Amino acid sequence: xxxxxxxxxxxxxxxxxxxxxxxxxxxxxxxxxxxxxxxxxxxxxxxxxxxxxxxxxxxxxxxxxxxxxxxxxxxxxxxxxxxxxxxxxxxxxxxxxxxxxxxxxxxxxxxxxxxxxxxxxxxxxxxxxxxxxxxxxxxxxxxxxxxxxxxxxxxxxxxxxxxxxxxxxxxx
Amino acid sequence: xxxxxxxxxxxxxxxxxxxxxxxxxxxxxxxxxxxxxxxxxxxxxxxxxxxxxxxxxxxxxxxxxxxxxxxxxxxxxxxxxxxxxxxxxxxxxxxxxxxxxxxxxxxxxxxxxxxxxxxxxxxxxxxx
Numbered sequence: 242x243x244x245x246x247x248x249x250x251x252x253x254x255x256x257x258x259x260x261x262x263x264x265x266x267x268x269x270x271x272x273x274x275x276x277x278x279x280x281x282x283x284x285x286x287x288x289x290x291x292x293x294x295x296x297x298x299x300x301x302x303x304x305x306x307x308x309x310x311x312x313x314x315x316x317x318x319x320x321x322x323x324x325x326x327x328x329x330x331x332x333x334x335x336x337x338x339x340x341x342x343x344x345x346x347x348x349x350x351x352x353x354x355x356x357x358x359x360x361x362x363x364x365x366x367x368x369x370x371x372x373x374x375x376x377x378x379x380x381x382x383x384x385x386x387x388x389x390x391x392x393x394x395x396x397x398x399x400x401x402x403x404x405x406x407x408x409x410x411x412x413x
Numbered sequence: 414x415x416x417x418x419x420x421x422x423x424x425x426x427x428x429x430x431x432x433x434x435x436x437x438x439x440x441x442x443x444x445x446x447x448x449x450x451x452x453x454x455x456x457x458x459x460x461x462x463x464x465x466x467x468x469x470x471x472x473x474x475x476x477x478x479x480x481x482x483x484x485x486x487x488x489x490x491x492x493x494x495x496x497x498x499x500x501x502x503x504x505x506x507x508x509x510x511x512x513x514x515x516x517x518x519x520x521x522x523x524x525x526x527x528x529x530x531x532x533x534x535x536x537x538x539x540x541x
Contacts, residue, residue: 254528261521279502352471376475383500385458385472 273404280383280391280402287397288381291372293350295360300372308369311395313345318367318407319379319389321353327388330406335366349373351387437481444484451480451493454507464507 287306294301309315318334320327338344348367350358355372363370373379382391385404392401439445455476457468465473476497483493494506503509511519533540 258525276502280500283499352475375478376471377479379472380475380479380500385501 276385277402277404280399283383283399285391285393285397285399286381288378290349290378291374293355293360293370293372295364295370298356298360305371305378306395306397308345308347309393309395309397310345313343315345315347315393315395316407317347317349317382317391317393319349319351319373319382319384319387321351321387322358323353324387326406330388331363331366334407338366347371349378351379351384352376437477439481439484447490448481448484451484451490452477454494455480455497456505456507458501458505 285305287304289302290305291300292303292308293299320331322328334346338346346367347369348363349371351373353372353374355374358370360370371378379389382399383402384391388406390403390407391399392403393399437448439448452466453464455465457463457465457470457473458476459470459472460468465476480493483496488496497505503515509515509518
């Protein structure tokens, strides 16, 4: 009886350890989702950003809130030309938002050489391009990589955080 | 010979852990100490398993520069740390605070060790 009890106790102990590690492992897999949920509801600061004039690649300093529209879906999209996924995504995004007038797509170019970017080609895609050469805009939003996107309201409140590529389903 | 070999290996560890610190100039050593204290407690948000000192990613470098800027603006350690944890959560800290959410993290290893110690001591006779 005592031996059976010991076997039972050991089995339960091993089972508990197994459940604990499974829980940790599954939470790890869901880390992307929990990171996205964490940003929701936070209000971003009205920080000064470097806005690129697409005609002559000149930069002017302005507050980010000045570019958030009240009646549109503001999508702040972090990308870089050195990130091949981002470049491919630009093509699919262009296709998707072609007939959508209610989207205000703001591009934040993360740590990139902006002189190498063809802004004329991007003109129909992004409403504004922001140069984030020191990465401070990405840190203010709480981004942890590119491509990454944030849907914000006109008061700077984060409504949705998308890590990785934006799928068409997520936008609609 | 063994000691020499150990010293040789340790020297490499020292080099690697200071490999990606951005050269920053501060007004005094207090600011420098604060900077070193903070950057050694922040985890890289891309690679997760390293501190921003050991990591060489763009995000870690930006984080180092941002912390340096905030120290120069005379912000306190709490203000700087909470700026980062507000955006990335407590899990970005290598030394997370002990609260209800982290009790398991802090005390589970001790608990497991205690259980194992009790089991071992109870069965010590059999083992010997």
